Amino acid sequence: MNLLDLPKGKSARIIDYRGGRNVDFKLRQLGLTPGRTVKVLRYAPLGGPLMLDVEGRSVALGRGIAARVQVKVSK
Amino acid sequence: MRIALIGQPNCGKSTLFNQVAGYKAETGNFSGTTVTFTESKVRVLGNVIDVVDLPGTYSLAGTNPAEREVIKYLTSNAVDVVINVLDASYLSYGLGMTVELLELGVPMVVALNMMDEADRLGIRVDVEKLKDFIGAPVIPTIASKGRGIQPLFVTTYHIGQEKKLPIQPIYSADLERYLSSLIHDLAGVESNLNQREVAIKLLEGDQEILKDVLQQKPDIEQKLETYNKSLKLDRGQSPEWVINSERIGLADKLAKQVIQQGKRRITFREKLDDVLLHPLFGYVFLVLILFGFFQLVYTIGGVLEAPLMELFEKLEVWILSLFTNDSGFFPQITVALVQGVSGGVAIVLPYLVPFLLGLGLLEDVGYLPRVAFLMDAVMHKLGLHGKSIVPFILGFGCNVPAIMSTRILEDKRERFISAALSTMVPCAARLAVVFGLVAYYLGPVLALGIYLFDLFVIALTGKLLSKLVPDESPGLILEMPVYRIPTFRTVSSKAWWRIREFIVEAWPLLIVGSVVLSIFNYLDIAVYLNTLVRPLSWLLGLPSQVGVPLIFGVLRKELSLVMLGQALGSMDFNMVLTPVQMITYTVFVVFYIPCLATMIVIKKELGAKMMWQIAGLTTLVATLAGLVARGFAMIIF
Numbered sequence: 230m231n232l233l234d235l236p237k238g239k240s241a242r243i244i245d246y247r248g249g250r251n252v253d254f255k256l257r258q259l260g261l262t263p264g265r266t267v268k269v270l271r272y273a274p275l276g277g278p279l280m281l282d283v284e285g286r287s288v289a290l291g292r293g294i295a296a297r298v299q300v301k302v303s304k
Numbered sequence: 305m306r307i308a309l310i311g312q313p314n315c316g317k318s319t320l321f322n323q324v325a326g327y328k329a330e331t332g333n334f335s336g337t338t339v340t341f342t343e344s345k346v347r348v349l350g351n352v353i354d355v356v357d358l359p360g361t362y363s364l365a366g367t368n369p370a371e372r373e374v375i376k377y378l379t380s381n382a383v384d385v386v387i388n389v390l391d392a393s394y395l396s397y398g399l400g401m402t403v404e405l406l407e408l409g410v411p412m413v414v415a416l417n418m419m420d421e422a423d424r425l426g427i428r429v430d431v432e433k434l435k436d437f438i439g440a441p442v443i444p445t446i447a448s449k450g451r452g453i454q455p456l457f458v459t460t461y462h463i464g465q466e467k468k469l470p471i472q473p474i475y476s477a478d479l480e481r482y483l484s485s486l487i488h489d490l491a492g493v494e495s496n497l498n499q500r501e502v503a504i505k506l507l508e509g510d511q512e513i514l515k516d517v518l519q520q521k522p523d524i525e526q527k528l529e530t531y532n533k534s535l536k537l538d539r540g541q542s543p544e545w546v547i548n549s550e551r552i553g554l555a556d557k558l559a560k561q562v563i564q565q566g567k568r569r570i571t572f573r574e575k576l577d578d579v580l581l582h583p584l585f586g587y588v589f590l591v592l593i594l595f596g597f598f599q600l601v602y603t604i605g606g607v608l609e610a611p612l613m614e615l616f617e618k619l620e621v622w623i624l625s626l627f628t629n630d631s632g633f634f635p636q637i638t639v640a641l642v643q644g645v646s647g648g649v650a651i652v653l654p655y656l657v658p659f660l661l662g663l664g665l666l667e668d669v670g671y672l673p674r675v676a677f678l679m680d681a682v683m684h685k686l687g688l689h690g691k692s693i694v695p696f697i698l699g700f701g702c703n704v705p706a707i708m709s710t711r712i713l714e715d716k717r718e719r720f721i722s723a724a725l726s727t728m729v730p731c732a733a734r735l736a737v738v739f740g741l742v743a744y745y746l747g748p749v750l751a752l753g754i755y756l757f758d759l760f761v762i763a764l765t766g767k768l769l770s771k772l773v774p775d776e777s778p779g780l781i782l783e784m785p786v787y788r789i790p791t792f793r794t795v796s797s798k799a800w801w802r803i804r805e806f807i808v809e810a811w812p813l814l815i816v817g818s819v820v821l822s823i824f825n826y827l828d829i830a831v832y833l834n835t836l837v838r839p840l841s842w843l844l845g846l847p848s849q850v851g852v853p854l855i856f857g858v859l860r861k862e863l864s865l866v867m868l869g870q871a872l873g874s875m876d877f878n879m880v881l882t883p884v885q886m887i888t889y890t891v892f893v894v895f896y897i898p899c900l901a902t903m904i905v906i907k908k909e910l911g912a913k914m915m916w917q918i919a920g921l922t923t924l925v926a927t928l929a930g931l932v933a934r935g936f937a938m939i940i941f
Contacts, residue, residue, distance in 0.1 A: 257548060275682065277680045278782075285394070292779070
C-alpha cells in the first residue's frame with residue numbers, strides 16, 4: 230500500500246519509494262527514509278496535500294508524491 | 305577572518321545572524337546567480353571579522369543552485385571557519401548535513417541552537433559526547449533570546465585562528481575500500497576539495513567535479529565506471545544512494561548516541577494546526593488573516609499616503625512659484641524630480657514598510673507554509689502551487705511587494721507565472737482609475753463587473769501560461785515548521801534590508817524615469833507619442849489623445865486618469881468619452897504594462913528578460929481584454 234491508502238491518524242513504516250533523483254533527496258532530507266515510521270496527521274480538502282508526522286516534525290506532501298511512497302502498517 | 309553560517313531552513317540561522325549583524329549588513333549575489341547571501345562585520349575579542357549568512361540548504365549534494373554555490377564558496381579560500389547551526393530539537397536531520405561538512409574538511413564549530421525547543425520536547429543532548437564524535441566544538445545556543453552567542457563567536461574565532469580541522473567521517477568498510485582505490489587513482493589531481501571528498505563526489509555522480517577531474521586525468525572515467533558497476537552490484541543501489549544512505553545512517557547513529565529522550569510536553573502550539581488547518585475553519589482563518597493583513601497594510605498606507613502627497617503637492621506649487629515662467633525647462637524638470645521622489649516616499653513606501661513588516665511576521669511565525677498547504681489544491685487548477693496565493697493577495701495593495709513576495713517560491717517557472725499574474729491584479733492606484741471613471745460615470749455595478757472580469761482574465765492567462773510552460777516539479781514537499789513567536793529584531797531587520805533594496809536600486813530609476821518623461825513633455829512631443837500609440841488606440845476605438853496619458857501611466861498608474869483629463873481638455877469625461885470608450889480604456893489601463901516601480905522590481909527579482917516578457921504579455925492581454933470589453937460594452941450601450 231502507499232501513503233494515500235493510510236487514513237488520518239494511522240501510522241505506518243516506509244518501505245520504499247521511487248520519485249526521481251531530486252524528489253528522493255528531498256524526502257530523505259526531511260527524514261522520510263525507508264524504515265522510519267510516519268503518521269498521517271491530516272489531509273487538505275479538495276485533493277490537496279497531506280501532512281505527516283515524521284518523528285515529531287511535520288512535513289506536507291502533495292498527493293502525487295505520497296502515492297509513490299510504499300508503506301506497511303506497523304503492528 | 306571570515307566566518308560562514310550554514311544550516312538547514314528553519315534552524316534559526318538567520319535569527320542568530322541578526323543577533324550579531326549590524327544595520328550595515330550587505331546583501332550580495334553569488335556571481336552570475338540569483339542565490340543571495342548576507343554579510344556583516346562583527347567585533348569579536350576586539351577584532352573586526354566578516355560573518356556571512358549563507359542560504360539555508362538541506363544538504364550539500366548540489367541538487368539545486370543554492371547548494372552548488374554554497375559548496376563552491378565553502379571550499380574557496382574565502383572562508384576561514386564555518387558555524388554549522390543545528391536545531392537541537394531535530395538533531396538527527398540536521399546532523400545529515402553536519403556529516404557532509406565533516407567530509408568537506410573545513411574548520412568548523414557547531415551551534416546547537418533552539419535548546420529551549422529541545423527542552424520542551426524533552427530532548428537532552430550530550431554536548432560533550434557530540435563534541436568528541438565530530439572533533440569540533442559544540443556550543444549550545446538559544447538565538448532568539450541571544451543566549452550562547454558570545455561564547456559561540458569567541459570559540460569560532462579561536463578555531464579559525466588555529467585552523468583546526470574536524471574528524472573525517474568513516475563509512476562502511478566496503479564503501480571505504482572503493483574510496484581508497486579511487487583516492488589512489490586520483491593521485492596528482494588538483495582540486496579545491498580534499499582528495500577523499502573528490503572521490504566521494506565522483507562516486508555520487510557530481511558532473512562538475514567529474515569534468516574538472518577528467519581534464520587532468522582522462523583515464524579516470526573508465527575506472528570510475530568499473531567502481532560504479534561493482535558497487536551497484538554489491539549493494540543493489542546506485543552509488544549515489546549508497547553514499548546518501550551512509551550519511552543518513554551515520555547521522556542517525558550519532559543522534560541516537562547523544563540524545564536522551566525524556567517526557568514530551570504538549571503545548572497549545574501543537575494543537576493550533578487542528579484549528580488553522582481545519583478543512584473548514586482553516587479556510588475561514590486563512591481569509592480572515594490575509595484579509596486582515598491586506599486591510600492593515602492598506603489602511604496604514606492610506607493614512608500615510610494622503611498627508612505625504614499633500615505635502616509634496618504643496619512643495620511643487622512652492623517650487624513653481626519661485627520661477628517667473630513656471631512652464632520653463634528648469635521648473636518643469638525640478639517638479640519632475642520632486643515627483644520622482646514623492647513617488648517613492650508618498651506612494652510606495654507607505655505600503656511597502658507595513659507590508660514587509662507583516663510579511664516578515666507571517667514568515668517567522670510559520671504561517672506561510674500553512675497557507676501553501678491549504679491552497680495547494682486550488683492553485684493547482686491555475687497550474688501553480690499553494691504558496692503562489694500570497695503575491696496575488698498582496699497585489700491588490702501594490703504590485704511592488706507582490707513581486708517581492710514571489711521570493712518565497714523556489715521554482716523559477718512558478719515565480720515567473722506568479723509575478724506575471726500578480727501584475728494584472730488591480731492595485732490601489734488602478735482602483736482609483738476604475739472608481740474615477742467607471743464607478744463615477746457609469747455606476748458601481750459596472751466597476752464590480754470590471755473587477756470580476758479582471759479575475760477571470762487572470763485565471764485564463766494563468767491557465768494558458770501553465771500550458772505553455774509545463775510544470776516539471778513533482779509536487780509539494782514542504783516542511784511545516786513549529787509555530788514560533790518571532791523576535792522584533794529579526795522581523796524588523798529583514799524588512800529593513802528589503803526596503804533598502806528598493807531605496808537603493810528601484811527609486812533612483814523612478815526619479816530618472818520621471819525626469820525623462822517631463823523632458824518629453826517639455827519638448828512637446830506629445831503628438832509623436834500619440835501617433836506612436838495610434839494603432840492601439842484606433843484598434844480599441846479610443847481617441848488618439850489617449851497616447852500621452854497611457855505612456856505616462858507607466859510611470860504611475862493614477863496618471864493615466866489625471867492626465868487623461870489634460871489630454872482631452874476636460875475633466876468631465878461624460879462630455880469627451882462615450883461609455884464604451886470609458887470601459888475599454890479602463891480595462892486596458894488595468895492590464896497593460898505594470899508601473900515603472902513594479903517593472904524595476906521585476907528586473908531586480910527575475911531579470912531583464914522576464915521583465916520584457918511580462919511587459920509584452922501584459923500589453924497583449926490588455927489589448928485582447930480591451931477588445932472583448934469593447935464588444936461587451938457595445939452590446940450593453
